[in-house]
Amino acid sequence: MAAGDKRSDASSDGEAVLEVDHVSKAYELEGVTVHALSDVSLQVRRGEMVSIMGPSGSGKSTLMHIIGLLDHPTSGQVVIEGEDVGRLTPNQLAQLRNRRIGFVFQAFNLLPRTSALANVELPLVYSGVSGANRARLAREALERVGLGNRLGHSSNQLSGGQQQRVAIARALVTEPSIVLADEPTGNLDSRSGIEVMAILQQLNAEGITVVLVTHDPNVARHAQRVVEIADGRIVREEPVKDRRSAADELANLPNAARVAAEEAPAT
Ligand SMILES: Nc1ncnc2c1ncn2[C@@H]1O[C@H](COP(=O)(O)OP(=O)(O)O)[C@@H](O)[C@H]1O
Numbered sequence: 001m002a003a004g005d006k007r008s009d010a011s012s013d014g015e016a017v018l019e020v021d022h023v024s025k026a027y028e029l030e031g032v033t034v035h036a037l038s039d040v041s042l043q044v045r046r047g048e049m050v051s052i053m054g055p056s057g058s059g060k061s062t063l064m065h066i067i068g069l070l071d072h073p074t075s076g077q078v079v080i081e082g083e084d085v086g087r088l089t090p091n092q093l094a095q096l097r098n099r100r101i102g103f104v105f106q107a108f109n110l111l112p113r114t115s116a117l118a119n120v121e122l123p124l125v126y127s128g129v130s131g132a133n134r135a136r137l138a139r140e141a142l143e144r145v146g147l148g149n150r151l152g153h154s155s156n157q158l159s160g161g162q163q164q165r166v167a168i169a170r171a172l173v174t175e176p177s178i179v180l181a182d183e184p185t186g187n188l189d190s191r192s193g194i195e196v197m198a199i200l201q202q203l204n205a206e207g208i209t210v211v212l213v214t215h216d217p218n219v220a221r222h223a224q225r226v227v228e229i230a231d232g233r234i235v236r237e238e239p240v241k242d243r244r245s246a247a248d249e250l251a252n253l254p255n256a257a258r259v260a261a262e263e264a265p266a267t
């Protein structure tokens with residue numbers, strides 16, 4: 001079987017944690033068929049960081065939703081952690097998603113008027129973790145993204161960058177092996193965007209597989225490999241030569257407080 005051959009190819013260079021094999025997705029909308037994905041095949045090795053780059057409407061989110069088990073392909077196969085997800089019951093799918101996959105969205109998707117801690121606890125409610133353990137795990141996840149001092153703040157009391165870090169903590173709290181981030185810096189100013197990329201690179205350095213969607217080539221270059229998609233097809237795939245380090249970029253940014261002081265008129 002073709003999928004079996006591909007699996008052995010991937011394992012020569014490290015185990016494939018996720019495989020997309022000849023996946024197509026068509027949407028029917030008012031009698032018109034939209035081919036959002038056409039015959040897409042992709043393998044991601046455990047511990048890899050991959051960027052999926054392409055213009056608006058090219059099928060990036062559709063692919064992420066299929067990889068993230070939020071949507072089904074029209075045809076083709078998806079294998080996650082060795083499981084052919086097409087064979088799983090809805091219950092098993094939900095379990096695989098909850099235990100293995102963390103999702104970060106462009107628009108954060110936090111519950112409004114709800115504390116950072118409660119937002120991060122939510123996935124643990126679904127996986128049946130007890131109340132005291134939920135609070136501890138959520139606090140640890142928020143500390144990991146540098147928000148240990150914002151546990152009680154609700155979404156509207158946090159900046160966009162902080163909200164996205166809460167969303168990353170929520171993705172992390174179940175200790176997933178894969179984090180999927182769909183345009184995670186799309187709604188952020190450049191400094192907050194680099195901070196978010198630094199966290200994603202740190203998680204990757206700790207062994208989490210990261211798949212990142214972006215239309216920005218500079219953001220894409222924080223990964224080890226860039227996969228380009230256009231009109232629902234993979235058109236190019238190559239390793240990143242000069243991988244960017246968001247931590248270095250942050251260290252080289254001018255210190256905001258110092259710049260403000262230097263720009264203030266002398267009295
Ligand atoms: N639920 C849907 N119903 C109909 N068409 C959709 C739906 N979701 C996405 N599409 C279409 O599929 C194509 C790919 O969309 P999407 O995956 O969101 O692209 P991207 O994330 O790269 O901007 C677009 O033409 C879009 O209009």
Ligand SMILES: [Mg+2]
Nearest residue numbers: 060061062182
């Ligand atoms: Mg999109």
